Amino acid sequence: MTDIITDAEEAGFASDLTQSNTFGESVRAYISRVRGGDMGALPSIAGLVVLFIVFNFANDRFLSNLNLANLITQAGSIIILAMALVPVLLLGEIDLSAGVAGGTSACVMGVLLVKHDQPWYIAVLAAVAVGAAIGLAIGLLVAKLGIPSFVVTLAFFLGLQGIPLWLIGEGGSVRVNDSVISGIANNNLSVLWGWICAIAITALFAAFKLLAHRRKVAAKLQHQPLAVVVTQILTLGAVLLAVTYILNENRSVNPSFPIKGIPYVLPLVVVLLAMWTFLLTRTTWGRHVYAVGGNAEAARRAGINVARIRVAVFMACSSMAAISGIVVASYGGKVSTSSGGGNTLLYAVGAAVIGGTSLFGGRGKARDAVIGGLVIATIANGLGLLAQASYINFLVTGGVLLLAASVDAISRRRRSATGLG
């Protein structure tokens, strides 16, 4: 406390005005932040790398192009559902019904496609609308009536499982043959488009980052050194181009039927990630979501309509869950009475938490869903390749989730000890 004052006494705001940090200083500052408990995505990325190394040694097919493409498709629906849950978790709430809301929405889509011969876009719109309606109901019950979200969504989790049964009959399933819908998980971008997308995204990211950096320098505000910004851009570019390169290679085991290109799921996840990152970090709505999650009373006194934020977040969550349900239907080629049930939701919550989103509200990012979803999918995929009994899969996934929660708890304690918040 005292040294902060004396520091500031001498420097005023100069400490962050000039910000003539060198690259080395920034790296050291980052390391001290991590040691102080502000770890961000670091533990989950480290965990992902460890999993990749372990599975690569355990089975040489794990890092094959075919398996990596599979991994991405498998992770897609978990990532999207986890991304749906991030804003709800940011509020400090929970939506236990997101999985079955996705399943119900997908069933509506399947029934419209198959039994009513509707075009795919009508069916998809209807599914998302069903999701939004479910979210609206949950949001109103939570925000206006004041029932805890745990109870409301538990009731919806139980109740919504009846809708698919009612729509498609006991134990039945509906095959989804529509070429567009099944293409989401089963078709690929052409090689050329894959490269164009990867390069365009890298260029856009670089342009945003550099423009923001220049604006801050011009306004003499706190900013990262240029070297750090460039490193971020180069890292993202390298990852994107490497993934594109791997997926654009032929991964078919049968030489006469080459399979290459980025599965459509990946650009879908990238678009949703960009959308949610934009909403949560650049718009007032996103800022208010964090504020309500951090201190609802302070948000109310600041003139924020807390109830409206809550309702909007639950609507967004269930709508995103519908998209996740559609991806699942695309991957499995069918919707069934058990769509979205079982562990679907718990895996998604686990993914968000592993990625670094706090269950206590106010802390988390859209990208947490991507990293956490990849971790969960990697465990399932890797253990599947090792032909382990399925009980091992459950045990390992549970263990990893506990590990992530412990890392979160320990880092939170360190944060409060070092006063980093």
Add this chain to the structure above:
Amino acid sequence: MSEKSPILNLRGINKSFGVVHVLHDVDLAIYPGEVTALVGDNGAGKSTLVKAIAGIYPADSGEYLFEGQPQHVTSPKDAAALGIEVVYQDLALCENLDIVENMFLGREMKSGVVMDETTMESKAREVLASLSVRTVKSVRQSVASLSGGQRQTVAIAKSALWNSKVVLLDEPTAALGVAQTRQVLDLVRRLADQGVGVMLISHNLTDVFEVADRITALYLGRVAADVRTKDVTSTQVVELITTGQSAGIPGPATKAASTS
């Protein structure tokens, strides 16, 4: 009473909650550039008066004059529109947001659909600098990492950000240590020196005598006295708070006689 005319003037304010008559014909004046201390024992009606000014519990009867014009303030939004800001005891800051984000919470500046972070950060820095706030390292620090005094500083600076004309501070030093109290009181003084009408609600008479220009004492929902700080002693103020009268100070009876 003073050479200046009050920026906020309440006359004959009454407020009841059911059968409980909390405020009786309360008169209150807040002058620009001055710190008015509102003192009184627990239950004297200080909080109710603040809430009446802030529009949270509008008064049942009485005049509400702002810059000499009668106003109907029935919601916090009305008060904010007039330029009245309240800094509550429990601060109402979001710990997970940084200083800039907290200062602009609910009133973010935008360019198009996105928030204009650059302008917000510059303005926050300007305000903090104009109030000579130097104890925060960076305006992008999260509030969770700040000490109690620094948080109070941010909350007060937030109210100064909006060119507010009247700032009500509810027990700003209640939970602070000696050095932090010092910082906050300096800040209160500087805020008044910028021409803001400041009302300081406090139990701590040392603080009151240090920064306040005027003291309004409430006793059981009535104004016991409205005096200039330099005309009274700490003992007299204690008497006003505990018994509602003090030798040599015009009490509620004479006050009531003069207004009616």
